[in-house]
Amino acid sequence: MAQGRFVAYYRVSTARQGRSGLGLEAQQDAVRGYLNGGSWSLVAEVVEIESGKRSDRPKLAEALKLCRLHGATLIIAKLDRLARNVAFVSTLMESGVEFTAVDFPQANRLTVHILAAVAEHEARMISERTKAALKAAKARGTKLGRAKGEGNTMTDAYRAKAVEVVKAKADDRASLLSGTIGEIKASGAVSLRDIATALNERGIPTARGGTWSAVQVQRVLARQG
Structure with missing residues (x-):
């Protein structure tokens, strides 16, 4: 069902x-x-x-x-x-x-499986090409591996990228809600609590699927500028 x-x-x-x-x-x-x-x-x-x-x-x-x-x-x-x-x-x-x-x-799962299979195949092909390139470079005498301290730099870079992704998702959600919140304000809702109540009454969940509170509305409005 x-x-x-x-x-x-x-x-x-x-x-x-x-x-x-x-x-x-x-x-x-x-x-x-x-x-x-x-x-x-x-x-x-x-x-x-x-x-x-x-x-x-x-x-x-x-x-x-x-x-x-x-x-x-x-x-x-x-x-x-x-x-x-x-x-x-x-x-x-x-x-x-x-x-x-x-x-x-079943098409939803099937589609995901097909896309995953294609992505897996492509990743394997990339891996094989990379290994072949590294082998050829080593044969030419090229020194492989990271310089001392480079690993931490890469970790920091990945961490910064992850933060950017989370921020981008939050900004996108705030932008998506801008029209709806504008309508709610136009209908007479003034306080953050009133806006949260209106969002809950419309059945619109938070980014994590929960109900709205005044604090969450304030965060969204802050992201909207």
């Missing part, structure tokens, strides 16, 4: 299909049938009206943003409507959003 939050993404190829519901209703029925039972909530349903040949999909971007905002899973009715589009797969992978296809629920 389905568990958690979901954002449904539907695609119809023409404006006529979008107006008539041709194809759209079948996708909606499939998604709702899949979600029937269990503990779940459908945060939003987003409809894209476009040609399958196009790679720019503004509604897909909107759906992925909602998934990231609510910590939700993107759900689609038919895998073939999206998987054959390289731009979609690339966008989805870069977003870090989990997805489920009603007609092939």
Whole structure:
């Protein structure tokens, strides 16, 4: 049975299909049938009206943003409507959003496994090329290895990089919340506690999946400038 939050993404190829519901209703029925039972909530349903040949999909971007905002899973009715589009797969992978296809629920894990296999193969090839290059360099008399103290320098560099990654994620989350917090302020919420309450009422989790407090809101606002 389905568990958690979901954002449904539907695609119809023409404006006529979008107006008539041709194809759209079948996708909606499939998604709702899949979600029937269990503990779940459908945060939003987003409809894209476009040609399958196009790679720019503004509604897909909107759906992925909602998934990231609510910590939700993107759900689609038919895998073939999206998987054959390289731009979609690339966008989805870069977003870090989990997805489920009603007609092939295992596709999420399968896709990850395939990507992992490709990455593993590439890493092995790089390793083999590196070893061959080092062997050739050693044969030429090139001195290999790090200079004294270089190991600590590299460790510090990696540590600094890790801090940058964490900061970038926090900044991205703050930017993602800016529009929502702006709407909450415009509705009359003034205090940090009021904003936190409004975020919780909208079902928007914190970066760690918890509920909001005034302190957490203050940190996000500080990051927003």
